[in-house]
Amino acid sequence: MTKNSEHEINNQIAEMTSRTKHRLGLNYIARYQSVIILFGLFILFSFLSNRFLTVGNLWTILRQTSVNLCIAVGMTYVILAGGIDLSVGSTLGFAGAVTARLLKYGFTMSTFGVVLQFGVVGASVIGILAGLIVGFLNGFIITFFNVPAFVATLGTMTAVRGFVMLWTKGYPITKLGNTFNMIGSGWFLGIPTPVWIAALITFIGSIFLRASRFGRYVYAVGGNEKAAILSGVNSKATKLVTYMISGTLAALAGLIITSRLDSAQPNAGLQYELDAIAATVIGGASLSGGKGTIEGTLIGALIIGVLNNGLVLTGVSPFWQQVAKGFIIIAAVVAERIGKRGD
Known part of the structure; x- marks a missing residue:
């Protein structure tokens, strides 16, 4: 072997080593991007x-983040399966309105002259079931009629918001009682109740x-729907369940925020779908599906919460x-695209 050829081989090895280090650096950034952003904020x-x-402000951040986190966990399931759910904000408002009205006024069956009264548990269960039904409708329309998820959930977002207005007649439903208020404003073992709820949802969702x-x-x-079907996976049932999970968790978030405000507002949940999608994407989930974790979504939701809180404290305009x-x-x-280039 001549000296020139040996020198050329050494240069090639050095170049390959440099490329490997570069790829490792890009992968590191892509993998820990959300943690880096949170630490920087x-x-x-x-x-x-x-x-x-x-301490008080940190609890405030966690309490505010808990609502978005509940929605974002459900959104993570939908996005991982290759879908999207734009109706979660309306579902939140609908579940809160249903729960509040049943709790305060009950349900009147005028034909039979019967008025059904509901306690906190009964009204809350029906409110969550309302979210489950919305999620089921989303999944059914998308999977069995092959309607694009964006279009289907955009339609249900608009329709459900209309149902909220009809149910509340455009007015807030207030004074829901101290027992119900404990869901969103209470404390347990020195930790806000919404934080406990969000932590439990995150843990169960991750496991x-x-x-x-x-x-x-x-x-x-x-990741690959056709390959999954060939492997025996029922893709329609899987997608349907993800939308049902999303609707249920959006409804749970509706209970939390309605309880915290002691009021079911007709416009509750407006643009909450954007924060949920943001938390999921910032946490590392791919909008094309098949990539992401609940832990990443948790970090993404904290980033949104810290950002909102920090900008308010520093007097920055909401715009x-x-x-x-x-x-x-x-x-x-x-950062995700850069990470893919480094693979």
């Missing part, structure tokens, strides 16, 4: 506001996704909050 706002790192056969089916359908949120979503998607 904590540092930034701790310098900009001396109230940010106080179910990682350790169950259904969780594997969700990843399979979102700039939307701008900042949009740029973070774009950055997350770009």
Whole structure:
């Protein structure tokens, strides 16, 4: 072997080593992008506001994040299966309105002259069932009529919002009682009740996704639906269940926010679907399906919560909050694309 050929081989080895290091760096950024963003926001706002790192404010962030996290966990299942759910905000408002009206006024059967009264548990269960039904309708329309998820859930978003207005007659339903208020405003063992609820949903959602056969089916359908079908996976049933999960968790979030406000507002949940999608995407989920985790969604929801809270404390206009949120979503998607190039 001549010296020139040996030198050429060494140069090739050095170039391959450099490319490998570059790919590893890109993969590292893509894998931990959400954690890096969250850590950066904590540092930034701790310098900009001396109230940010106080115990009271941190509980406020977690309490506010809990609503979005419940919705985002359900959204994660839908996106992992290759879908999207734009109706979660309307579902939240609908479930809250149903629960509040049953709790305060009951249900009148004028034909029989009967008025059914509901306690907190009964009204809450029916409110959650209302969200489950909306999710079922979404999944049924998408899977059995092959309607694009964007179009189907956009339609149900509009229709369900109309039902909210009809159910409430355009007026808030208030004074729902101290027992119901404990769901959104109470504390248990020194921790806000909504935080307990969101933590439980996140834990169960993560275990179910990682350790169950259904969780594997969700990843399979979102990654390659045709291959999943050939492997014996019922893709229609899998997608249907993901939308039912999304509707149910959106309804649970509706109970939390209705309880916290002690009021079912006709416009409750407006644009909440955007925050849920943002949390999921920022957390590393791919909008094309098959990639993402509940843990990543948790970090994404915390990023949204910290961003909203920090910008309020620093006196930034709510309009700039939307701008900042949009740029973070774009950055997350770009980082994902860069990570794919490095694979």
